[in-house]
């Protein structure tokens with residue numbers, strides 16, 4: 001069938017198999033153009049099919065030569081519906097990993113459930129023995145608690161007063177002022193339950209109980225801080241409370257893993273276009289301004305560049321892993337540079353519908369958004385027939 005993008009708000013409901021495969025190949029090529037990393041050998045990535053998790057898996061496999069297991073929540077094609085982008089990405093990853101002689105397996109299902117944890121641990125035991133790196137990169141709007149059965153929904157809202165700032169409809173380039181009403185206490189609680197550290201802790205507990213972690217194993221999850229412009233809606237809002245919880249979990253896990261000589265970190269990554277970040281008000285406009293400034297300064301990075309730097313210059317750097325005063329790895333160092341933020345602030349003050357194309361990289365934002373789903377990718381003929389039914393090798 002001919003597969004074209006179909007968007008509903010910030011969601012694209014179709015994905016292109018060959019375009020996704022091409023995007024994965026581009027990330028593998030990037031990693032293979034860089035020096036290899038003396039890193040982990042058996043890696044579990046929870047949330048492995050898109051964004052930071054996919055890039056982590058590619059770096060582990062193609063820069064460190066690791067065997068990997070990816071856990072993710074994606075759907076195969078059905079009838080006239082294409083598969084999700086994460087499905088096509090993972091199919092392309094699995095194929096490339098196996099062709100290059102690395103072991104790789106996929107577990108598709110709800111990472112929050114006991115069932116998927118048990119299934120993954122069985123697979124580790126039979127295929128890999130033990131794991132020496134666990135990457136936790138789940139971003140989800142909902143979570144059902146495995147013990148109580150309660151389903152939580154996460155919201156992106158400020159805490160305290162209502163918050164107004166500029167936002168953009170990145171499809172049309174229209175800049176408006178969005179006002180977001182503050183969260184209730186229960187919404188804060190639910191957002192922490194979805195995006196905080198409880199499930200990460202449950203994964204590590206389950207892996208330890210099954211004796212599936214190697215001596216000296218490392219675990220990492222991802223966080224964000226960002227500038228003043230986004231604080232009310234991000235770091236000081238509901239999602240920020242969840243990130244506080246995630247960061248506290250890292251410190252706790254680091255203590256607990258001490259008994260096997262292990263380490264736990266949160267890495268504070270840079271803002272970039274992913275399916276999750278496009279859903280946050282204000283943030284896409286900030287990213288458009290940020291991309292403009294970072295590209296002009298020659299310091300722009302996407303997921304793969306960030307994750308290569310995480311492995312090579314932070315987690316597996318010679319000597320100890322550099323962290324900030326709160327024990328966090330910082331990969332947002334270039335984003336947060338004073339000269340970068342001063343320039344973003346200057347642009348932000350002027351941004352409007354009339355000047356958005358010239359002052360920001362909204363065109364780059366839009367293109368990257370569609371590329372997440374395999375569209376707007378060089379070398380793909382979107383008028384040609386494509387087969388949406390793609391199998392994932394080694395799917396468990």
Ligand code: NAD
Pocket residue numbers: 046047048049050051052053071072073074086109110111112137138139140222223224268269270271272273274275276277
């Ligand atoms: P993403 O949407 O690209 O990826 C999310 C992954 O989680 C996908 O693989 C998806 O399949 C998986 N997933 C979702 N629900 C699941 C479930 N129930 N079971 C199993 N897998 C599930 O998101 P992302 O932007 O790469 O975010 C990953 C992490 O990085 C998050 O913690 C996010 O807060 C953090 N982060 C993102 C940014 C950014 O700008 N995008 C910046 C800093 C930190």
